[in-house]
Amino acid sequence: MADTDYSRRTAVTGLSVAPTDATRLRELIAEWKRGCQLAVNEAWGVCHTRSEVQQLAYDRLREETDLGSQHAVLATHRAAEAIKRAEDRSGAKPEFTSPTVAFDTRTMTVFDDRTVSLTTTDERVRCDLKLPTGGGYQSRYLDDEDWEPAKSALHYRDGAFAFHLGFRTPRPEVDAPTEGATVLGVDLGVENLAVTSTARFFSGGELAHRREEFERVRASLDATGTRSASRTLRQAGDRLDRVVRQRLHEVANGIVDEAEAYDCELVAVGDLAEVADLLPEASPFHEWLFDRLVSFVEYRAAERGIAVVEVNPEYTSQRCMECGFTHPQNRDVEDHQFECLKCGASAHDDYNAAKNIAFRCVRRGPLSSRGLGAAACALQSGVVTPDDGFTPYAELSEAPKSD
Ligand SMILES: [Zn+2]
Numbered sequence: 001m002a003d004t005d006y007s008r009r010t011a012v013t014g015l016s017v018a019p020t021d022a023t024r025l026r027e028l029i030a031e032w033k034r035g036c037q038l039a040v041n042e043a044w045g046v047c048h049t050r051s052e053v054q055q056l057a058y059d060r061l062r063e064e065t066d067l068g069s070q071h072a073v074l075a076t077h078r079a080a081e082a083i084k085r086a087e088d089r090s091g092a093k094p095e096f097t098s099p100t101v102a103f104d105t106r107t108m109t110v111f112d113d114r115t116v117s118l119t120t121t122d123e124r125v126r127c128d129l130k131l132p133t134g135g136g137y138q139s140r141y142l143d144d145e146d147w148e149p150a151k152s153a154l155h156y157r158d159g160a161f162a163f164h165l166g167f168r169t170p171r172p173e174v175d176a177p178t179e180g181a182t183v184l185g186v187d188l189g190v191e192n193l194a195v196t197s198t199a200r201f202f203s204g205g206e207l208a209h210r211r212e213e214f215e216r217v218r219a220s221l222d223a224t225g226t227r228s229a230s231r232t233l234r235q236a237g238d239r240l241d242r243v244v245r246q247r248l249h250e251v252a253n254g255i256v257d258e259a260e261a262y263d264c265e266l267v268a269v270g271d272l273a274e275v276a277d278l279l280p281e282a283s284p285f286h287e288w289l290f291d292r293l294v295s296f297v298e299y300r301a302a303e304r305g306i307a308v309v310e311v312n313p314e315y316t317s318q319r320c321m322e323c324g325f326t327h328p329q330n331r332d333v334e335d336h337q338f339e340c341l342k343c344g345a346s347a348h349d350d351y352n353a354a355k356n357i358a359f360r361c362v363r364r365g366p367l368s369s370r371g372l373g374a375a376a377c378a379l380q381s382g383v384v385t386p387d388d389g390f391t392p393y394a395e396l397s398e399a400p401k402s403d
Pocket residue numbers: 320321322323324325340341342343344345
């Protein structure tokens with residue numbers, strides 16, 4: 001199965017690391033950064049595909065760093081991705097400064113006893129995953145045989161390690177969309193859980209509110225620490241779960257209904273790993289909500305022959321859908337208002353972002369190219385294509401059903 005036929009999720013956990021092992025991991029991170037940089041320096045302006053960069057830089061990484069063979073390969077791939085990204089936005093040569101290193105299933109092993117073994121530049125280290133009390137959402141992936149460990153990353157910040165443990169599962173089977181397919185863009189967020197490129201808004205306020213209520217109950221019950229308190233807390237938790245589940249199903253159904261109403265064969269959402277990075281206001285609770293929501297949408301969409309693709313959401317909130325001008329100040333985060341500094345076009349900022357997400361799927365193809373590109377993106381009043389621009393539904397032979 002091709003790499004892109006999988007859905008991917010990330011479970012973020014702490015690691016308890018013995019002092020000697022911590023030294024080994026930090027040394028690995030230092031060598032990884034150096035290796036990625038060497039590969040970029042070698043390949044910058046020369047090539048950008050994984051295999052090209054690997055061919056060009058692998059030997060040098062093996063000679064000049066302490067990286068093992070597989071980490072040297074991964075570092076050349078990481079360099080290739082960074083070069084590709086920089087080129088896409090005519091950026092400067094990438095610099096590797098963040099204290100992080102990638103792992104794959106050849107450089108890490110996840111064991112049933114909640115430990116993970118990691119390759120370093122020295123001996124392998126084995127450490128405990130630090131999961132939240134009760135196991136957290138992380139344990140659902142660890143315990144679910146449908147999800148297998150996949151590409152992961154170790155981060156070292158403020159004196160502690162965080163492990164972003166990747167999982168993957170085969171995507172539900174959907175026939176590839178026909179040529180000329182239309183895509184519905186979906187922007188994920190905190191205040192609005194989801195907004196479609198056809199201007200349908202799904203509020204997330206109620207869930208955030210319920211969650212806060214739950215946290216207040218938890219805080220007051222934690223203080224008492226009695227057995228009845230923990231029962232009350234469990235019941236409150238179950239209630240919250242039910243409310244969340246029901247709302248996520250409503251939203252997922254709504255999104256897929258919208259896709260169907262506008263004759264879309266594709267739904268594009270922002271890549272979840274990136275979404276979390278781009279939304280500083282998103283809590284782990286929201287990351288978990290997005291994750292569940294996208295799973296629900298994938299399954300509901302698959303039932304109706306609609307495919308879900310993830311696209312890189314970077315800059316989708318800053319880019320003007322009318323003229324393409326991209327600037328952080330195009331957007332007034334407080335007022336949820338997007339107003340282009342160049343052409344003056346204005347819209348709700350999440351709606352503008354949803355249109356950009358759809359358009360990204362049209363223009364560049366989806367992040368994971370399973371051959372699932374779209375020719376047009378669906379807006380409320382018409383479609384946009386790269387060549388013809390905007391065409392109102394009235395001028396198309398077949399207008400979509402409106403709701
Ligand atoms: Zn503009």
